[in-house]
Amino acid sequence: MKRRLVSTLIGMTMVAVMLGGCGGGTDTTEEAADDTAAEAEADESGDEAASGDLITVGYAQVGHESDWRTANTENYQNTFTAENGYELSFVDADNDNATQIEAVRTFIQQELDYIVIAPIETAGWDTVLEEADSAGIPVIIADREIDSDNYDAFVGTDSVAEGVTAGNWLGEYLDGAEANILVIEGSVGASAALGRTEGFNSVADEHSEWTILDSQSGDFTQSGGQEVMESFIKSYEGQFNVVVCQNDNEAYGAMDAMDAAGITYGVDGDVIIISFDATHDGLQYTLGGKINCDVECNPIQAEIVAEVIQAMEAGEEYPERTIVEDSAFVAPGIESAFATEMTQEILDGRAY
Ligand code: GZL
16 A cells, blocks of 8 residues: 555444435436446536636446446546545446556546546456556555555445354354355455455365355356356256345345246245345345345445545545444344344435
């Protein structure tokens, strides 16, 4: 981690508890999809004087693959507004690494004040981060981690801890019973997928009565989850009793595939479903007993990124790493030391 500006809180890792700040409901997927990498969106006002007063921020977003991503995008677009003092250049990289790196290069050419990156993959960032460093533009890595340390701050969640939570809950729920597990992983090379796999497997290694039959990427999408689950059913029907989906959209696809095959799941079914993200619809399924456990990954991170930028602007100390706190939820009737029993009140109070 480089020290570009005033010294940071050395080695400081903040844990932030975000009270959901984004509105709910509207799907910005179409809007996000319109922002192709070829044209980083900038303020159309063209008013140099006005934009000169605004802090220019480039956000290179993963894509629009999931409900979580939509909530994260909406949070940034609701936070980095002109009335809040920002000019946001938002690029939806559509889950393509080269497109995302091109977007960052565009931000550098535009000499933006700050660059925020939600990296699709952990690898491949050294060169473009060196270019941002040479251009004197601070870089904040958000949501997911990267292999390089050539950036100024990180704001995101702890995916390894999320995987450990899922494993600990399963151990508590099974209480020694056998588990034959299928895993629908997230996008290949994404730290969110790598971390959840590492965390869950670290617990699975402690359970000799557990077998992970197969693990394949569903790319964090509903169609990917359905395709992988259909393939798993062909290979393992009747052999599995747990499906771990590394995000809610994959879980929806897996449920569709199991419905089509007449396989029951959830608290009253033959198959336990564990999911990640705890988005609104995921928690709706959890409340309905279709998802047994949904481990939260909080997408409401833009306000924290804005606080880091404000500290940089003021030449003040800022945290090198801020881990956004997560929780976990289980279906009604399940008692757990690792997760909260879902209620309608909790669902109604969620910001995403
Ligand atoms: C997690 C985030 C993941 C979500 C998915 O931090 O990067 O990407 O779990 C999203 O829903 O697609």
